[in-house]
Amino acid sequence: MSDLCSPTFEDLATRLGFSCEEAGGIFELRSPLALENWTLPVLEATIVLGAVLMLVHAIVRLRRTGDATNLVVWLGTLAFLFIIEPLLYFPDAFGVEEYIDTMFAHNVFTVEFMWGRLPLYIIAIYPLMATIAFEIVRMLGVFRQYGTFVGAACVGFVHHAFYEIFDHLGPQLRWWEWSLDNPINQPFFDSVPLPSVVVFAALWPMSLAFCVQFFVGRHIDAGRTFSGVELTWRTIVVGLLASVGTVILPAPATVIGMGSTTVRATIYAAELVILSAVAIYVLSRQWTRLRSTPADRPYSNNLVRWYSIVYLAVMAVLWFAALPDWFAAVDGVTEAGDPIGNLWYAVVCFVIAIACVTATFTIPRSQPAGADETPSRALAGA
Template sequence: MSDLCSPTFEDLATRLGFSCAEAGGLFELRSPFALENWTLPVLELTIVVGAVLALIYAIVRLRRTGDPTNLVLWLGTLAFLFIIEPLLYFPDAFGVEEYVDTMFAHNVFTVEFMWGRLPLYIIAIYPLMATIAFEIVRMLGVFRQYGTLIGAACVGFVHHAFYEIFDHLGPQLRWWEWSLDNPVNQPFFDSVPLPSVVVFAALWPMSLAFCVQFFVGRHADAGRRFGGLELVWRTVVVGLLAALGTVILPAPATVIGMGSTTVRATVYAAELILVSAVAIYVLARQWRRLRTSRAPGSPETPAYSNDFVRYFSIAYLAVMAVLWASALPDYFAATDGVTGNGDPVGNLWYTVACFVVAILVVAATFTIPRNYSPSTDDARTRTLSGA
């Protein structure tokens, strides 16, 4: 659809190896063997299968236990996606091109929507990543012990670890291309815009988790059952408020750093460090507490468990490790952060740190007891944490 091909998007598409003017329509199907390289269909299959399994799990849990939290989380991410993504893909059509020029372009994958803008795997990665992060934190009992806000911060931290493994690899393997000159993307952390590292990878899932737990999760944990219409409006509200949260939470960096990229980067980094410090302390403390929570003679309560997330997290990390391994020869041969093919490389050591965090939190879900003994510390912490 050539009338929607802005000069910026056309340039990004050309660098990725396809033509914006010839990119399908509302829906397009390609052969997985005709993509840019073999990593694209592998990534696509991993993410789409994971998202479908997460949806099946959410539906089965709702039918068996009456708990709609997972389903609201899954659908709430899509509500957020369809609020945010069209504005980013078609700023001209929405009349906001003066404020938000094209920030990036995805490469073309097997299943595409919206004239080459939206691969199916991008739709799938929102609910999959959110489910993995939320459920790991939920299995560790953080919401129960520390409340909605602290639990949401932990979700943001865990999501950040899983997502940045993917985020720092994509540009090198041509999964997408960032617009280097767009001020909204500034500053860059190697090949990744720092706003993506902080806002999308940590603050957005924190906002989403807070809304899901506040409007649905804490009520479901208390045994409340919801009607169909009530779940619909709560899901829509979750998507809307999560989108609003992506404006409010990074506001300090946006406002304070308005005239300086350096100041903006500093404030972004400070926000991420704050969320990470809180999450690391809480997750470590909660893991240790659960490991010692079985008091002799105490009544035991079944802990929340999600084996799908436990095992699919391992599968995701294994696939990403293979994809990263395939990229390392070109990564180490890169000059000034650019490979011989002209592709920018991410930060390997930051990615390694994210792998370590992701492996540790997944391992934690395997090493806690499947039952726990309530203690006075539980009641005290819930009282202090509020919701």
């Protein structure tokens, strides 16, 4: 759709290997064999399958136990997505192009929406990542022991670890392309904008988790159930307020660092360090406590535990496939002209993510009756 092809997006699309002028319409379907490289359909299948399984599990859990928390996490992420993403994809259409130029472009995948802007897997990655992070923290009983705010901070930390494994690999494998000159993306941490590393990977899921737990989770933990109407408006509020939180939480960096990239980077980094320090202390202390007091374990989610392993295994394979070009890169760019992410940061995130998943497996298995929904039981009851 030519009138939606801004110069910046057209340039990014060309670098990714497709034409903005030829990018479908509201919906487009293409062969997975016709994509840029084999890693795109593998990523797409992994993310979409995981999101679907998480949705089925959330619905089954609501039907069986009355616990709507997982469903609100899943749907709340979509409410957030449809508030934020259209503005980022079509700043001209919303009249904000003077303030928000095109920040990035996704490559074309098997299933596409919105004239090549929104692959299905991007819609799916929001609820998948948020559910994994939220449920890991919930399985460790952090919300119950430390409260909503600290629990939300831990969700942000866990989400950050899982997401940055993906975030530092995408540009090299042409999953998307960042606009290097856009001031909103500055500064960059190798091939990834630091605002993405901090705001999207950590502060956004923290904001979402806080809203979910405040409006729904803590009430359900106390034994309350909600009607369909109550869940609907609470889910919409979660999406809206999570969006507001994503503006408020990084405000120190965006306001104080408005005139200096260095100041902005320093504050972003400080926020991430503080968040990480709190989360590491709380998660490790809570894991130790649950190991010694198994009766305090709140509940289990086997689907999240096992699919976390699937996700990490797939990402490890994709990273190994990218390593030859990564090590051969010169000045941060591969021979094919693709920017590389920070391998060592990704390794640290792998270690953290593996440790978090392992923690959920190493807690004694005693829990209240009916609290554990295994994948097979959940799908059978759907």
